[in-house]
Structures are given as C-alpha cells and as structure tokens.
Amino acid sequence: MKHFQLFIDGAWTEGATGQVMTTENPATGEPWATFACAAPQDIERAIHAARRALGDPAWCDITQTARGKMLSRLADLVEENAQAIGAIETTDSGKLLAETASQTAYVGDYYRYYAGLADKIEGAVLPIDKPDMHVFTRREPIGVVAAIVPWNAQMFLTATKLGPALAAGCTVVLKASEMAPAPMLEFAKLIEEAGFPPGVVSVVTGDAENCAIPLTRHPDVDRIAFTGGPETARHVVRNSAENFAVTTLELGGKSPIIVFDDADLDGAANGLIAGNFGASGQSCVAGTRGIVHRSILDDLATRIEAKMKAVQIGDPLAATTHIGPLCTKAQIETIEKTLATAKAQGAHIRFGGAPLDRPGNFMSPTLVECFQPDTETLKVEMFGPVMSLLAFDTEEEAIALANDTPFGLGSGLFTQNIARAHRVSAKIKSGICWVNTYRAVSPIAPFGGYNQSGYGREAGVGAIEDYTRTQTVWINTSDQPMSNPFVMR
Template sequence: MSEINSLPHFSLFIDGEFTKGVKGHKILSTNPASGKSWASFSGASEEDVNQSIVAARRALNDKSWTDINATGRGKLMMILADLIEDHAQVLGEIETNDSGKLIAETVTQTSYVADYYRYYAGLADKIEGSTLPIDKPDMHVFTTREPIGVVAAIVPWNAQMFLTATKLAPALAAGCTIIIKASEIAPCALLEFAKLVKKAGFPNGVVSVITGDAENCAIPLTSHPDIDRIAFTGGSETARHVIRNSAENFAVTTLELGGKSPILVFEDADLEGAANGLIAGNFGASGQSCVAGSRGIVHRSIMERLMEKIEEKSQSILVGDPLKEETHVGPLCTEAQISLIENTLASAKSQGANIRFGGSRPNNFHDGYYFQPTLVECLDHSAVTLQVEMFGPIMSIVPFDTEDQAIAMANDSPYGLGSGVFTNNVARAHRVSKKIKAGICWINSYRAISPIAPFGGYNQSGYAREAGLDAIHDYTRTKTTWINMSEKPMANPFVMR
C-alpha cells in the first residue's frame, strides 16, 4: 500500500471534476521499459460510469452547451488544439512511461493530433442540411442534422491520443457529449489530457474520461440505455462483446479493429524505398500498430536482395530506452505480447520458416518487455506468422511469381485495414490497389495519416471510417421537416399524401 501511495496518481474526470471514484479503487500502471510500477490511476466502478452518463445526458440538453452555436464550438476546439500542442511534451512523456512507445513518436504524434481538432473545428459550422425538390405540391421539405447524442468512445492504449481525436473531435464539432473510456492497460495520458479539456472551457459533463476493467466499466458503459452511439477501436474479440452489449440500447456502433496488412513489392520497385516501407510498417512503433504491414509479399526475383537490404539496414536499429530520442525500437506494452510472439515464431519454425535475424529477447535487457526486430522468411502464405496479429516488431516475407498471385495472397486474410504497394509502374499501382480488399492503400509509402483522409477497414478490420469529411456525419442524425404551404386545410386523414 505504501508503494501505491508514493507514486504519481491520475484521477478519473467526470462532470468537470477530477475524482478517485465512488469506491476509491486504485490500479498500478507498469512501465514496460522497466517492468515496474511507475504510477497509479483510479479505476471506475459502475456507479462512476452511471455518473458520467447522467452528466453527459444533462449537458447534451443544457443551455451551457446548446447555447454555444456551431461557430462557438469550433472556437472552443481551437483552444483545445492549442493546449494539446503546448502540452505535447508532457503528454508524450506520460504516454511513453505508461505504454513504452517511443518519446520521439508520442510527442510528435500528440503535437500533430492538434490538427485533427483544428480540422473538425473548421467543419463545426459547415454541417449542412438541404432543401428537397419534393414531389408533393404545396409542400416545403428540408433536412437538418442534429447531434446524435451521448457518445461512448472506447480507445486502446497503442495510439490513444490519435484514436481519441478521431472520435472526440467530430463528436464535439457535431454538438454531442462524450464519455472516453481509456484502456486500463495504459490510460494515464488520457487522464492527463482531461486537464486540457477542463482548461479549454468546455461545460461540465460535455466530456468525461474514465477507465477500468470490463465488468465495472466497459460493460456498464456500452450497454447503458442512455448511450446513443459507440465508437470502438480495439480487438475483434472485444468488439464482439461491444456489439452484444449494444443490443441492450441499440446504440449506433462503429468498429475500427485490427489487421494483418499486406505490403506488395513488385520486381520494378525501388528497393531502398521498399525496404524502408517494410521497416516502417513492421518495426515502426515497435510493430504495435493496427496497420502494421506484417505480411511482406515480394516478387521472387528480388526477394533475396530485398531481405539482404532490410537486414543491412536493421543492423543500425537501436533497441532501448523509449525516453531516449536516439532509440528506434522500444519495449512492447505487455509481457503477454512477448509470449504470443515467442509461441508464434516457434510454430513458424516448425513449418519450415527461416528466422533471418532477431527472433528472441535482447540479451542486454534484464528488465522490461523488449523483443528484437525480427525477419521471418516464409515458404508460402500458410506460415503462421502471416496469419497471427502479434503486435510486435516481426516482419514476415513470402515470395510471389505473378501479379494475380500477389493480389490473391493480399486478399487471403479475414482482415482488411491497411495495405501497401511498391512499384514504379503507375498503371500497375492503380490496377493492384483497386483489387486489394483493404480500406487504406499506400503506394510507394506506408503508415501516413492525416485528419483529411478517412481511416478504416473491411471485413474483420471493422466498418468505421474515422477522420475525413464524412466522419462528422456519423455523429449526427438527419431530421426531415415537412411544411404544408397550402392555404387549404389538410384533406382526407385516411389517405397518405
């Protein structure tokens, strides 16, 4: 008990106030770089969840929020964006300590996330309805868009500031209220972020930030009758539970799930660019990305040369302390990820796969959850490393001979989130990208994002589209208004007009 009381503590944010929760439940957070506790945070109870929803429902209809017009909401969001940018270093350091992500990425990504709020701030007063050319005489008919209501946003640990922005920004722009449920694995950055929400001046109850386990937090939140919309990012199995819970409230639900993304490298590709793309897609963020390009599908004629180039480049990759700017690959977030990787690699070797480099924990780290960047040479597409989402720095490469074969391999997956194509043939780039069943396709690049570009997948990668112009409409409902312009009273009530 003395240890938990001596560590930095992060509280829940409910109805404009920071609280340790009704039951005062404290949870330790582990620093993946050391494997030791570095902070504590409050875990929400069902009572806390209910309080946040009651506050959100009240705020949705309260004049303190409804009297702020769309332009005013945009101005509040601009203030929040500036605060995020100003506090990117602090938020980044907390996220790095909490999740093990590189400080170079957490600070940069948090700073860039501010632009998502600016983008949707600009859209806030551009949510338009329309006048309909109705086929009824003497009728004036128009549509308006209204806030969908109270939103539950379920956010994972691996890119929490980014994946919060893609939900919170359009929700606020549309005039909704929102409860953000941060992952209990590493929630501290979002609990700290709540301080900026309060400082920006949003009315109490408009935004709450909570965290906790499934039984006490996630299930009561996603099944509550006052939740109008659920925006979920996470794993497929958890998503199934969310969908079942939403049957209790019929909340509009969108899912942004995992992936096993293919990167296709054709014989005419620039090998330097392709090698960098594969490294970015697999070793960037220590491989802990839902769009990790962990299925390298490479033309047989260049496969050996490409693997040699990747191996050469990987010799200079520095595995180490995520708080150091020079580090390229930090620890994984949990011990369970390493166990999954080790078991999957063992199975792959029994199938005949060849570990070209890596394949184990580094010898020079006795603490923390580190794993070496690894290249797996696969005999064919049945290799287990090409099937299992490991969430670690594991690159698997398999050969192909024809374009049709490459496309078939790319689509031979239950997922469909990201994809990449490396080729200098523009016609092929268009042709192949059109045939790949994935929500995103990068050509001669990989792992680029923007608030302007929609992000989402096909199949078991979910069906949400976050970011981009259309995402704001997902946080609205369309109302159709009919006005009888005739001087005559309404006619026969038993005949539909």
C-alpha cells in the same frame, strides 16, 4: 508514485469503490503510477452528466461556430502540451517519445480540422413532389457517444472520435485502456482548460466488467466508437443490442505490403521497416505480411537485414532509440509462441527471434522468411516487431496472397509502374492502400477497414456526419386545412 483520477462531469474524482490499479513502465518493469478505476456507479454518473449536458444551454444553445472555437482552443492546448503528454505516454506504454510527442502535436490538426467543419454541418431543402409543402432537413447531434480507445495510439485515436463528435454537438464518455491510461487522464485537463461545459466530455478507465460493459450497454448511449481487438468488439456489438447504439469498429489487422520487381529496393526496405518496426510493431496497420517478387526477395531481405543491424533498441525516452519495449509481457509470450509454430512449419528466422536479456519488455526486431502462405507469422497479429516475407511470381498471385486474410485495414505496394499501382490498389481488399510509402495519416483522409478489421470510417469530412442524425421537417404552406385524415398524403 504519481496518481491519476477519473474526470467525470467536470470534476476530478476517485472511483466509487475506491479501486486503484498500478501501471508499470515497460522499459524497466517497475511500477511508476497508480490510477483510479471506474465502477458501474461512475459510468452511470458520467452518462447521466453527458445526457444532461446535451440539453444544457451552455452547450446545446451555443452556435456551431462557438463549438468550433472551443475545438480550436483544444487544438492549441494539445500542441502546447505535446511534449509533456508524450513523455507520460512513453513512460506508461513504452512507445518512443519521438513518436508520442510528435503524434500528440500532430493531432492538434485533427481538432483544428473539425473546428473548421463545425459550422459547415448543413441541411437541405428538398424539391418535394407536393407543391403545397415546404420540406427541409436539419442535422442534429446523434447524442451521447461512448468512445473506447486502446493504449497504442491514444491521442490519435481519441482525436478521430472526439473531434467530429464535439464539432457535431455530441457529448462524450471517453474510456481509456486500463493497460496504460495515464496520458488520456492527463489529456482530460486540457478538456477542462479549453472551456467545454461540465459533462460534455468525461474520461474514465477500468476493467471490462465494471467500466466497458456498463458503458456500451447503457440505454442512454446513442453511439459507440470502438478501437480494439475483434474478440472485444464482438462483446461490444452484443452489448449494443441493449441500446441499439450506432456502432463503428476499427479492429486492426494483418496488412500486406507487396513489393514488385521494379520497385526501388531501398525505398521498399524502408517501407517494410516502417510498417513492421515503427511503433515497435505495435500498430493496427502494421504491414507484417511482406509479399515480395521472388526475383528480388533475397536482395531485399539482405538490405532489410543491414538496416536492422543499425536499429537502436533501448530507452524509449532517448532521441536515438528506434525500438523501445512492448507494452505488456503478454505480447512477448504471443510472439515467442507464434515464432515457434512458424519454425515447426518450416519458416526460417533470418534475423532476431528472441526477447532481449534485460529489464523491461524488449523483443529483438525479427525477420522471418516464410515458404507457405499458411505460416503462423503470416496469420497471427502479434503486435510486436516481427516482419514476415513470402515470395510471389505473378501479379495475380500477389493480389490473391494480399487478400488471403480475414482482415482488411491497411495495405501497401511498391512499384514504379503507375498503371500497376492503380490496377493493383483497386483489387486489394483494404480500407487504406499506401503506394511507395507507409503509415501516413491525415485528418483529411478517411481511416478504417473491411471484413474483420471492422466497419465505419474515422477522419475526413464524412466522419462528422456519422455523429449526426437527420430530422426531416414538413411544413404545409397551403391555407387549406387537412382534408381526409384517413388517406396518406
């Protein structure tokens, strides 16, 4: 089987304790690769290297423009290797090659975007109220960054962290999920090839006790960028109390998609399918709560069912496949349990509803019609291909149902009334709202959530400032020495 090592301080290495884990191909259920696991000693080495690299002239003394050129080189390498990295990600996680390869290629734009911003980080001269003082600010790298990325959109979620961090001049210890870490460990080869000095980026993986906890609580970590689940995030926040690291969290959600009675129904059906069955439902912005005007619900559901019958389920490496396996068996168990509860609550499963009888972690795409807003499938993030529909009668009711969640990452609405689109999107409590589309991303557009979907934003111009801190410099321009030392100027 293929074996992946850790990448620490510019070198490939086994973990300090020699621990190795095996990763399975979700499409077959068979082991396909092994990977080294980090121990606390490895995390110590990676953070020490990152701290050292912050003061290494090869990194800290190069121009911001030179940093941008390194990022541009990384962007080129990512695009050149997109197909190969995508194939590894598909084999390791079960996500469709059509998506992993194209997504990997597209994140080259993220690195190129931040390459362009690297020499746009500016300070300011302040119009201070003391005529004998010249006061200005400069923005400096925040320091060592712990970037923690889940398995479900690895290249994208890495780029949203690594791009601005490196453009700002930070150093990064990147932790890949132990669920399916292979593509991130393969990606580390490109960091080396792009010319980043040793220690600027290390890539590790391993379990919580030996890897994640030592990383997030380490006193030399200045910033934590975490994407994952709410329970793990609570531990991350507690750990950050040890180092007071600036922390951002992107935690997924239970996103609503509202369909009004004037919507283009085929477009809305495609939007709901994209929001629920794209990436086999394994998306943090999955629009799993379809909130549909009562007058069109049955018509829309019928259209969705017709499209679901044409969905091809199978080998995620095949170009004709629409839905592949789920990454873990635990996801199928969660879905089965949630559907059983929903049925007991009176929900009606209109399509699907069971795992497929074949090797691998395959779940049939499922359509659930709900009659109560507290139905279990409307509450639980299942991370699988399950769509729930719930009727509404008025615009106010639709907004209330959309906001009836502790989460607030994504949302969508379908309407041909532009005034309604503006009005309703402003009232939905989510970090992102798509109108007459779904699951669109760009390096230019901020990405993040409200409430239990976390805090902070990734992508966009503002993200680069989140990896800097401000120093204020006061220069006395007077020829006179300081006078009374006991009075604040």
